[in-house]
Amino acid sequence: MKYTWQVARESMRIFPPIFGSFRKAIDDIEYDGYTIPRGWKVLWTTYGTHYDEEYFQDPLSFNPGRFEESVQPYAFLPFGGGPRLCAGYQLAKLNILVFVHYVVTRYNWSLVTPEEPITIDPLPFPSLGMPIKIYPKLA
Numbered sequence: 744m745k746y747t748w749q750v751a752r753e754s755m756r757i758f759p760p761i762f763g764s765f766r767k768a769i770d771d772i773e774y775d776g777y778t779i780p781r782g783w784k785v786l787w788t789t790y791g792t793h794y795d796e797e798y799f800q801d802p803l804s805f806n807p808g809r810f811e812e813s814v815q816p817y818a819f820l821p822f823g824g825g826p827r828l829c830a831g832y833q834l835a836k837l838n839i840l841v842f843v844h845y846v847v848t849r850y851n852w853s854l855v856t857p858e859e860p861i862t863i864d865p866l867p868f869p870s871l872g873m874p875i876k877i878y879p880k881l882a
């Protein structure tokens with residue numbers, strides 16, 4: 744399941760399920776010559792680091808093997824990070840791995856509309872809901 748998780752992570756790197764989230768500055772913060780005053784909200788975004796060459800070489804390529812190496816803290820953020828990290832992270836990981844395992848090993852499936860357009864609003868999703876044909880593999 745190691746490679747399956749690498750594929751899932753790479754999918755969430757390229758198309759993160761959330762755009763980002765907010766944090767509130769509990770003190771004045773100096774960052775890159777700017778002051779973020781106490782009480783201000785800061786928006787962190789997944790795309791900010793997921794598509795940054797500094798953290799992911801050749802970021803537009805789908806390359807699950809990149810997760811063989813460890814990733815810098817707070818660079819890969821589909822589940823957020825820090826004290827408010829997604830509380831369901833481990834459950835989501837388990838569900839993804841079990842789902843992909845059974846779909847791949849027990850079923851044959853294909854896309855009904857292989858050229859289905861992807862709509863961005865604000866996150867990408869298949870415009871027709873990605874209908875598939877699926878049937879159990881014969882033993």
Ligand code: HEM
Pocket residue numbers: 760761764820821822823824825826827828829830831832834835
């Ligand atoms: C692929 C599936 C999921 C993704 C991508 C996801 C992503 C996220 C993200 C990005 C956050 C915000 C983290 C932050 O602000 O640093 C979050 C928070 C949270 N998630 Fe998930 N989540 C997933 C599944 C789940 C599941 C299955 C559960 C519960 C069964 C869950 C429960 C929560 C809760 C309770 C929080 C709020 C945590 C807090 O504020 O302390 N999530 N999730």
